[in-house]
Amino acid sequence: MGELGGFLRIQRVGFDKRDPEQRVNDYEQYFTLQSDEELKRQGARCMDCGIPFCHEGCPLGNLIPDWNDLVFRDRWQDAIVQLHATNNFPEFTGRICPAPCESACVLAVNDDPVTIEQIELSIVERAYEEGWIVPEPPDRRTGKTVGVVGSGPAGLAVAAELNKSGHFVTVYERDEGPGGLMRFGVPDAKLPKSVIDRRVSILQAEGVRFEYGVDVGRDVTAEQLRERHDALVVAIGSRVPRDVETPGRELTGIHPAMDYLYQRNRWVAAQEGRASRAPEPGTEIVAKDKNVVVIGGGDTGMDCISNANREGATSARILDVYQELPPGGRDERTPWPLPPKRTETTYALEEGGERRWGTEVYGFSGEDGRVTHVHARKVVGTSSRDLQVVPGSEYTLPADLVLIAIGFTHAEHEGLVEQLALELDPRGNVKTMKTYRTSTDGIYACGDARIGQSLVVTAIAEGRKCARIVNRDLGGSPMDADREKLAIGAWDGEVDHTLRHEADVAGNVRLGDDFFSGPGGPI
Numbered sequence: 001m002g003e004l005g006g007f008l009r010i011q012r013v014g015f016d017k018r019d020p021e022q023r024v025n026d027y028e029q030y031f032t033l034q035s036d037e038e039l040k041r042q043g044a045r046c047m048d049c050g051i052p053f054c055h056e057g058c059p060l061g062n063l064i065p066d067w068n069d070l071v072f073r074d075r076w077q078d079a080i081v082q083l084h085a086t087n088n089f090p091e092f093t094g095r096i097c098p099a100p101c102e103s104a105c106v107l108a109v110n111d112d113p114v115t116i117e118q119i120e121l122s123i124v125e126r127a128y129e130e131g132w133i134v135p136e137p138p139d140r141r142t143g144k145t146v147g148v149v150g151s152g153p154a155g156l157a158v159a160a161e162l163n164k165s166g167h168f169v170t171v172y173e174r175d176e177g178p179g180g181l182m183r184f185g186v187p188d189a190k191l192p193k194s195v196i197d198r199r200v201s202i203l204q205a206e207g208v209r210f211e212y213g214v215d216v217g218r219d220v221t222a223e224q225l226r227e228r229h230d231a232l233v234v235a236i237g238s239r240v241p242r243d244v245e246t247p248g249r250e251l252t253g254i255h256p257a258m259d260y261l262y263q264r265n266r267w268v269a270a271q272e273g274r275a276s277r278a279p280e281p282g283t284e285i286v287a288k289d290k291n292v293v294v295i296g297g298g299d300t301g302m303d304c305i306s307n308a309n310r311e312g313a314t315s316a317r318i319l320d321v322y323q324e325l326p327p328g329g330r331d332e333r334t335p336w337p338l339p340p341k342r343t344e345t346t347y348a349l350e351e352g353g354e355r356r357w358g359t360e361v362y363g364f365s366g367e368d369g370r371v372t373h374v375h376a377r378k379v380v381g382t383s384s385r386d387l388q389v390v391p392g393s394e395y396t397l398p399a400d401l402v403l404i405a406i407g408f409t410h411a412e413h414e415g416l417v418e419q420l421a422l423e424l425d426p427r428g429n430v431k432t433m434k435t436y437r438t439s440t441d442g443i444y445a446c447g448d449a450r451i452g453q454s455l456v457v458t459a460i461a462e463g464r465k466c467a468r469i470v471n472r473d474l475g476g477s478p479m480d481a482d483r484e485k486l487a488i489g490a491w492d493g494e495v496d497h498t499l500r501h502e503a504d505v506a507g508n509v510r511l512g513d514d515f516f517s518g519p520g521g522p523i
Contacts, residue, residue, distance in 0.1 A: 010045050012112035013038055017347070024309050024351040027188040027268050031347075033122050036074075043072035046114045049106050053337045054116060057104025059461040060086045060093075064101060064116055071119055080127035083120065088160045088460060089199055091128075092153060092182060094121025095191050097457045098299070104337035128198070135205035142166040144474045147229040149216045149416060152180025153456050154447025155235035156203070157463025162470060163208050165477035171208060172225070174215035176275045180237055182456065184262045187303050189310075190347070193265075193274065212275075217415025226420075231442050231470050234430055235463065236416065238408040238448035244295060248364030253371040257300050257405035260285045264307045287311040291398040293374045294318045295361050296405035297342060304403045306348040316353035317397065319376055321384050324357035333382055360387060362394075364402065374399040411449040427452060436466040437473075444470055 015031035017023075023030045034042070046068035054064045063082050070079035083090050094117055105113035127133045144167045148159045151173040159169045177183055179196040204210065216225055226232055241256035243249070263285050269276035279285075287308040294301045294308075297320030308316040322342050325331055329344040349355060356376075363375040378393035384406075410428030411417060417430060423439035425431040429452050430445040432438055438445050446466035447459045471477055 010041050012045065012115055013042060014115050015118055017350070020351040023189065027310065029192055030189045033118060033125065036122075036126075039119055039122050040072050040074060042115050043068040043070075043119055045107065046072075047106060053104040053106055054101040054114075057100040057102075057337055057339070059100075059455070059458040060464075061461075062086050062101065062120070064114075067123060068114065068116070068119060071123065076123060076126050077130070077132055079123045080132055083123050087120075087457075088157050088464065089153065090120050090124040091195050091199065092191070093457050093460070094118070094124060095195070096182065096186055097455060098339060100339035100455075100457075103334075103339040109336050133202065135202050136164075137206045138164055138166045138479060140166050140478045141168065142474065142477055144168065144230045145170070145228065146231045146233065146470060146474075147172060147225050148233045148235055149225070150180060150235035150237060150447070150449070151178040151210065152235060152237050152447060153182060153459040154237075154449075154463040154466075155180070155233070156200070157460045158233050158235060158446055158467045158470070159208050159463075160203055160206075161464055161467030163203070163206055164479075165467070165471045166479055167471070167474060167477070169208050170229070171210045172214045172216050172220075173210065173212050174219075176212055176277055177269075178210060178212070181258070184265045185258055185300065185303070187261070187265065187306050188268050189306060190303070193269065215415065217417075217419050222416050222419035226442070231444065231474060232420075233466060233470065234411075234416065234420075234422070234438070234443065234445040234449050235447045236411055236449045238410055238429070238453045239412050240409045240428075241404065242407045242409050244361060244404055244406070246361060246363050248366065248371070251364055251366040251371040252369055253366070253400060254364060254402040254404070255285055257294065257296070257304050257403045260287075260403050261300070261303060261307065264311075285401070287313040287316075287401055289314055290400035292316045292401045292403065293397060293399040294403045294405055296320065296407070297322060297355060298405065298407070300407075301403075301405035302346045302348040304405055305353040306351060308401075309348070309352045313401075315398075318349075318353065318355045319359040319361055319374070320355055320357055321360050321379055321381075321387060322357060323380065323382075358390075360389070364399070365396075371399055371402055373397065374402060408448075408453045410452065436462075436469045 013034055016034060017031045046065055048065045052065050055061055063086060067079040067082045070082060087093060099117040101116050102113040107113050146162050146167050146169050148155045148169060148171045151171050155171060159171050163169045175184060178200050182191060183193055183196055214220060216222060241258060263279050266276040288311045290313055292308045292313045294304045297318050301318050305316045305318060325342060325344055331340055334340050358378050358380060359376050360379045361374055361376050364371050366372045374397045376395060376397060378390040379387040380390060381387040411430055420440055420443055423431045430438060430449050432445055432450055436444045436446055444466055446462040448454055
């Protein structure tokens with residue numbers, strides 16, 4: 001009990017964040033990792049719960065208590081094996097996942113949760129530094145080919161898994177580089193694009209082909225792509241932005257948030273000498289010396305604030321319909337183990353800007369066809385679906401640039417989806433008739449294109465699951481049988497169904513020899 005009590009007295013130590021006043025002047029990663037010794041201490045805070053709710057909180061089902069324990073025991077190489085067993089890209093999730101696993105941590109019931117995300121990122125970065133992450137191309141090829149449309153986290157995951165199965169995989173991306181919204185929507189301060197390129201170079205060395213600047217449905221028809229491949233996976237994301245329908249919306253200077261973020265990420269790429277596309281003349285979106293108002297208080301809205309501050313905006317405000325968080329930051333509408341919809345502060349607000357809670361925009365006004373003001377009012381309610389206006393709460397804010405960051409509606413239908421004649425669900429996403437199979441034979445869908453806007457960790461999980469179905473429909477892989485044997489572990493390859501064997505197959509069951517002993521001696 002004394003040892004356990006000592007563990008629980010270890011306080012949570014999160015990422016080491018750079019001074020906001022300094023980091024707002026550059027686009028470098030805004031945080032660094034703690035030392036190995038501190039990370040071992042943080043790993044010791046994990047209680048290895050009998051029911052690990054962190055597993056349920058993670059869409060990937062990451063083996064979190066296992067690699068927390070391995071870090072505590074200084075077994076970093078074993079930790080990356082456990083981490084990669086469920087997550088193809090922990091360097092992505094370790095940076096930009098909102099960590100629903102931490103919200104579900106049992107410690108979060110009445111204490112600070114384990115710093116799971118930081119430990120995850122530390123494991124994978126240590127693995128890169130030590131040279132443990134190297135290309136592992138498949139030993140054999142099936143001769144089957146798969147085309148993956150979209151190189152976001154879902155597309156990358158399904159490509160990685162199908163390539164491991166021995167299929168020839170080609171990823172088609174309409175933009176100039178891989179990553180989808182991870183590259184063009186997330187600021188470099190959160191996710192340096194070199195991190196994406198590093199992993200993609202591994203995938204290329206393993207045999208995955210990438211074709212950039214290919215807009216499927218326009219540059220090449222869907223039918224042409226079907227003729228090239230034995231299977232096609234639609235992983236185009238959910239890219240149609242949700243708009244606001246208020247008077248004055250037609251004024252210039254009001255844009256979907258992602259249009260602005262795409263331009264800023266491409267601007268940073270150009271400064272660093274990476275491939276980038278300049279905006280068409282006259283379409284530039286600039287925040288410098290402007291009063292910026294962002295509608296929507298989620299991650300995308302915060303990323304807009306971060307970029308506006310770095311550009312040198314005169315002011316930057318977020319208008320969020322959510323109600324202000326109570327003291328302590330835990331909203332009663334999202335009790336443990338549910339992940340919160342909002343947090344008390346964010347990296348962007350630490351750098352500057354203002355968030356106004358419980359605020360709804362009901363109109364815009366301007367001069368000479370350009371927005372100059374936003375008209376807002378206070379609202380109450382549990383979500384955007386049941387808002388009630390507070391009488392007499394209307395006010396006006398100066399606004400030279402308005403960015404709408406209230407999410408996305410569904411995947412784009414024009415082009416690929418229409419040419420494939422894919423059936424859609426009631427929300428406009430690609431409907432999958434049975435698991436990840438679409439209404440058209442040989443065509444599959446995964447990620448946001450299938451389920452709607454979601455998290456990076458969910459997208460990776462979608463890609464992994466979709467790959468299993470595609471592999472099965474293609475007749476499997478010559479490596480499948482090998483994997484089954486590998487799962488049996490150190491036994492002779494024959495399933496004997498003993499308790500010891502089942503524990504070994506499970507892999508995360510830690511049972512000593514005494515467990516297998518009874519009145520009659522060892523089993």
